[in-house]
Amino acid sequence: MVKIFKYLKRHEWVLVLFSLAFIVVQVWLDLKLPDYMAEITTKLQTGSSKISELLIPGSYMLLCAVGSMIASIIVGYFAAKVAAGLAMRLRGMVFDKTLSFSMEEINNFSTASLITRSTNDVTQIQTVVALGLQVIIKAPILAVWAIVKIADQNWQWTASTGGAVAALILMLSVIIIFALPKFKKIQQLTDNLNRVTRENLTGLRVVRAYNAEPYQEAKFEQANVELTKTNLFANRLMAMIGPGMTFIMSGLSVAIYWIGAYLINAAAVPDRITLFSNMVVFSSYAMQVVMAFMMVSMIFIMMPRASVSAKRIMEVLNTEARIVDGKETGGKTELTGQVEFRNVSFKYPDAEEPVLRNISFTVRRGETVAFIGATGSGKTSVINLIPRFYDTTEGEVLVDGVSVKNYTQEALHNKIGYVPQRAVLFSGTVTSNVVYGDNGKGADGKPEMSGELVKKAVEIAQGSEFVENMEGKYEGQIAQGGANVSGGQKQRLSIARAIYRQPEIYIFDDSFSALDYKTDRILRSALKKQTGDATTLIVAQRIGTIKDADRIIVLENGEIVGSGTHEELMDHCSTYQEIAYSQLSKEELVHG
Numbered sequence: 050m051v052k053i054f055k056y057l058k059r060h061e062w063v064l065v066l067f068s069l070a071f072i073v074v075q076v077w078l079d080l081k082l083p084d085y086m087a088e089i090t091t092k093l094q095t096g097s098s099k100i101s102e103l104l105i106p107g108s109y110m111l112l113c114a115v116g117s118m119i120a121s122i123i124v125g126y127f128a129a130k131v132a133a134g135l136a137m138r139l140r141g142m143v144f145d146k147t148l149s150f151s152m153e154e155i156n157n158f159s160t161a162s163l164i165t166r167s168t169n170d171v172t173q174i175q176t177v178v179a180l181g182l183q184v185i186i187k188a189p190i191l192a193v194w195a196i197v198k199i200a201d202q203n204w205q206w207t208a209s210t211g212g213a214v215a216a217l218i219l220m221l222s223v224i225i226i227f228a229l230p231k232f233k234k235i236q237q238l239t240d241n242l243n244r245v246t247r248e249n250l251t252g253l254r255v256v257r258a259y260n261a262e263p264y265q266e267a268k269f270e271q272a273n274v275e276l277t278k279t280n281l282f283a284n285r286l287m288a289m290i291g292p293g294m295t296f297i298m299s300g301l302s303v304a305i306y307w308i309g310a311y312l313i314n315a316a317a318v319p320d321r322i323t324l325f326s327n328m329v330v331f332s333s334y335a336m337q338v339v340m341a342f343m344m345v346s347m348i349f350i351m352m353p354r355a356s357v358s359a360k361r362i363m364e365v366l367n368t369e370a371r372i373v374d375g376k377e378t379g380g381k382t383e384l385t386g387q388v389e390f391r392n393v394s395f396k397y398p399d400a401e402e403p404v405l406r407n408i409s410f411t412v413r414r415g416e417t418v419a420f421i422g423a424t425g426s427g428k429t430s431v432i433n434l435i436p437r438f439y440d441t442t443e444g445e446v447l448v449d450g451v452s453v454k455n456y457t458q459e460a461l462h463n464k465i466g467y468v469p470q471r472a473v474l475f476s477g478t479v480t481s482n483v484v485y486g487d488n489g490k491g492a493d494g495k496p497e498m499s500g501e502l503v504k505k506a507v508e509i510a511q512g513s514e515f516v517e518n519m520e521g522k523y524e525g526q527i528a529q530g531g532a533n534v535s536g537g538q539k540q541r542l543s544i545a546r547a548i549y550r551q552p553e554i555y556i557f558d559d560s561f562s563a564l565d566y567k568t569d570r571i572l573r574s575a576l577k578k579q580t581g582d583a584t585t586l587i588v589a590q591r592i593g594t595i596k597d598a599d600r601i602i603v604l605e606n607g608e609i610v611g612s613g614t615h616e617e618l619m620d621h622c623s624t625y626q627e628i629a630y631s632q633l634s635k636e637e638l639v640h641g
């Protein structure tokens with residue numbers, strides 16, 4: 050938890066110091082009240098005092114109370130400001146850190162847990178800092194100050210206060226022992242609830258289509274009930290603190306007055322008034338002592354709860370992404386656009402077996418190379434190594450003659466136009482989706498060209514017709530995840546995004562499968578004209594999509610089993626022949 054405080058800015062530390070000053074004022078004013086009370090009691094007991102004489106200490110009491118209230122409002126304001134500032138920074142840092150993670154780290158934490166960590170856990174810290182800042186500083190000051198004030202009173206009263214404090218500590222210890230493990234569990238169960246909710250929402254259509262609502266409900270119910278039960282248990286325990294506190298404080302008051310009654314009875318008549326006034330003052334201070342210990346204990350209760358959250362946040366912040374940047378930003382000019390795999394083997398983190406073995410090939414500038422193979426043969430895994438979504442286990446991937454590990458990721462990604470298997474669109478407009486990101490050169494430098502370039506990119510991606518029919522055309526709204534456009538339209542916009550980027554290397558991961566055959570063909574031929582000397586890597590399931598590629602690489606169980614043109618492979622690669630015959634008639638294959 051303490052480590053989290055290193056993220057406080059200097060001006061926030063200044064606010065903490067100001068809070069400290071105001072808390073000292075507040076405690077001083079609070080502890081001044083019993084003194085005036087004693088004065089009033091003494092005056093009342095003398096019998097001859099007038100109402101006007103009581104007004105002065107009474108007004109001072111009022112002033113102290115108002116002053117204490119103002120000080121506490123100011124402290125609350127500062128504490129809230131510090132807590133909200135810290136929470137904002139932590140959320141930002143967790144978000145930025147997550148952006149730097151490779152798929153390996155994301156999978157290790159799980160998306161649901163990363164969401165809980167950047168929302169719920171940060172809120173826990175914010176609450177604790179806002180409350181704790183007031184209590185942590187106030188409690189010790191109040192405790193010491195109040196104890197000093199009552200230190201020279203008689204031992205019976207002091208002993209009863211000591212007894213009350215001991216009872217309080219005992220009660221809180223028991224509660225803490227049982228409640229603490231539950232707090233840890235609550236955060237994990239919140240992760241779980243998040244996961245189930247997410248899964249349900251993303252798969253809603255399948256859930257409906259398969260009438261799986263009862264199954265999903267049962268799954269959610271289980272997660273929900275588990276979280277509720279744990280929450281209830283912890284909160285019920287915590288709820289015992291209030292009544293327990295009142296019981297101890299009332300008990301202490303009774304004890305002080307009881308003892309006082311005996312003491313007053315036993316004292317000589319002239320001393321009785323002083324003793325009575327001392328008793329009233331003592332009981333006020335004793336309450337403050339108990340309150341202070343109560344606050345100290347609250348710190349012990351809040352801290353572990355927040356430290357669970359702090360630990361979870363620090364885990365994210367301290368995780369170093371496995372994929373680290375190199376220094377290279379350019380690459381070898383004479384090898385621009387070249388992609389080379391040298392004896393690459395790759396195993397997914399935590400997997401037993403490598404999914405790629407001994408992959409070697411070179412794609413030169415301007416070449417179109419396609420990858421084909423059965424489902425799970427490793428096509429996506431091969432191309433994921435180029436933008437460094439994962440790093441190779443053995444061997445090297447080179448872009449422009451330089452190992453991808455030596456590039457800064459920004460420079461590497463600037464060379465690549467990547468279109469994933471499942472098109473991803475972001476909430477915004479058609480244009481904002483096409484001009485998405487930064488290519489380090491492109492139209493960003495020429496905003497006046499941007500509109501034209503977007504149109505051109507959409508046109509090549511065969512998306513003009515549907516975009517121009519959309520309300521708002523290029524400024525038409527795209528819902529989150531592209532929910533308001535069809536799968537094929539999504540894919541076209543996602544291809545337009547890569548074209549707009551004008552990269553050296555295009556990577557299409559099965560990006561044409563959502564398109565009909567005709568569009569697929571027109572798109573590829575328009576793309577060919579546009580891309581000119583750009584290198585193109587295509588993963589495809591359909592022979593038709595890749596037939597005219599300069600080279601086709603056939604994968605089987607993570608190994609290359611054939612490489613050549615369509616005709617060459619039809620001649621001598623049995624795996625390719627199998628795929629081809631299963632998709633096209635002999636006639637189509639011969640006559641194209």
Ligand SMILES: Nc1ncnc2c1ncn2[C@@H]1O[C@H](COP(=O)(O)OP(=O)(O)OP(=O)(O)O)[C@@H](O)[C@H]1O
Nearest residue numbers: 397398400404422423424425426427428429430431
């Ligand atoms: N994130 C992952 N973690 C562990 N194993 C994975 C992961 N992704 C894929 N695999 C495994 O790697 C193998 C190759 O998967 P890959 O996605 O590269 O195949 P593919 O040829 O692209 O398949 P498809 O044509 O179905 O997209 C599969 O056996 C799969 O189970």
